Amino acid sequence: MPVSADQGHEPVITILHSDDRPKHLDGPNVRFVTDETLTAALPGTEVLLVWDFTSTAVRDAWPAADSLRWVHTASAGVDRLTFPALLGSDVVLTNSRGVFDVPMAEYVTGLVIAMAKDLAGTLDAQSRREWRHRESERVGGRTAVVVGSGPIGRATATMLSAVGMTVELVGRRAGEGVHAIDALPGLLPRAEWLVLAAPLTDSTRGMLDAAAIRLLPPRARVVNVGRGALIVQDDLVAALRDGHLAGAALDVFEREPLPADSPLWDLPGVIVSPHMSGDILGWRDELEALFVANLDRFRVGEPLENVVDKTLGFVTSGELASPPTRTGSAR
């Protein structure tokens, strides 16, 4: 039976936010909290909306969760929530799958073309009022390997194909049009562009290390819109410094905001963006609407959408997932 509110009972909802908070959610059963006040608010909370998806406070506050049934995060990645206590509990975890897919595909496609056309060099010359003609690269006919066969990876692969690239999509398991992750070492030597759009799990952490980078063709470029920890940063920096890699577009980092003393900020060919690839104007409204739709399901006992498979660390299908059996307690 799906997780749901007790009949005739309005669930207690706690919203973990920072500067920004949802616009339309309010009411006597809604508690707005920040990292500092989360622990005090958790007792009695049945639904936790992690609106500030960059927060790591849930893990520390977890022991105070005595009534929790459902945690929803306003992000696609759930790595900040897949700590053992939550994973071992009956609490259902849902994410915001679907909001970011096509915006992120657009972002990756734009960045790939902008790098091929050296837009950074153009803007640099422009800032000095310098007319500096260069020849640039085609993207058509070039090979991109996209790692991550969830909605973001698939949308990205589709759009890169649409602009003429040869795309190889890599997922956890082989499927129609998807290579299994085991095939990746064989694909990397052809990856003129390597796009990381995978969730961060135990098996993807550090997947792009010195050994994997060495398999890439000389002057390959890397785009990371997944999670910073997919890449061993020191290995990436070394390969950019020695010129084996021609560049990288990095939207995610192990530490965010990226510390001001990081070497990534001014490495040649590197574009550092502030974890914004999926964040289009209006995205917060979309995220809120997605949570509210799930909340409506929760209230009437319908299965929730975007339920994360806690053994895998991501949603396994675009279909309605069957959540774990309803329980009275989160502990």
Add this chain to the structure above:
Amino acid sequence: MPVSADQGHEPVITILHSDDRPKHLDGPNVRFVTDETLTAALPGTEVLLVWDFTSTAVRDAWPAADSLRWVHTASAGVDRLTFPALLGSDVVLTNSRGVFDVPMAEYVTGLVIAMAKDLAGTLDAQSRREWRHRESERVGGRTAVVVGSGPIGRATATMLSAVGMTVELVGRRAGEGVHAIDALPGLLPRAEWLVLAAPLTDSTRGMLDAAAIRLLPPRARVVNVGRGALIVQDDLVAALRDGHLAGAALDVFEREPLPADSPLWDLPGVIVSPHMSGDILGWRDELEALFVANLDRFRVGEPLENVVDKTLGFVTSGELASPPTRTGSAR
């Protein structure tokens, strides 16, 4: 009958170049000249290859052309060659249609997405090691009006559609999937993106003036990869300054290189690039191969490809065009 070399006679070819010159063309009948030496070389020249397509020297040297039959330009646009004396002559004019189409479509698509995602703002923040999260725009579902229904405009329209935009293609005459230019005023109010990829002719010169800009929706953006003079520059600058336009990506200008004192260099939202949108690595080889293939046709009397309709100022079809009757003299 097609223009051709006299049988058994190797035509005298003059190549107008600047710093760069074709790599494989050479021989006793080939004359390499620059702007300064063109007039002296023209007498006896039967074929003129305008390799330096930015040159305006042909017009001035024209009276010296006593044997010219064919002028080929290493560009798509032919506006620097459509002066009255050439237009009124029997000399066949061909261009390099086909080399630039898809590279330019890639360029426009990349620039559109990069502007929607504010890549310039990202690079600017990066240069100060500043983590500055912003929300950005979708391109999917937005409307782009592409002016120019030649191969460049069509390739651009196709690729913008492929990334999810609604595209209206405008040409001289209506056709399948093409609006006539008369329809443009009715389309401009929907043009969130206006892409100019038209040839410069008497009827397109200054087409984007204050009146046309006023028809665009507020915060529209303009991309020009056609010719600078398609736009009334002062009107564009005014609309960018008063904020009616949100930005422009300009790859072509009335004067190239763009003078260092032009206001365009540092207007907000404007990307100035040095006429490079079609110039991919290897493009010069492609241009040379295209000329050589036409030269082989010329030698044996086959119809030339990419013959410019001199009354229109561009090639009218992707099919083999029928060149004017062979004549013995260029005058």
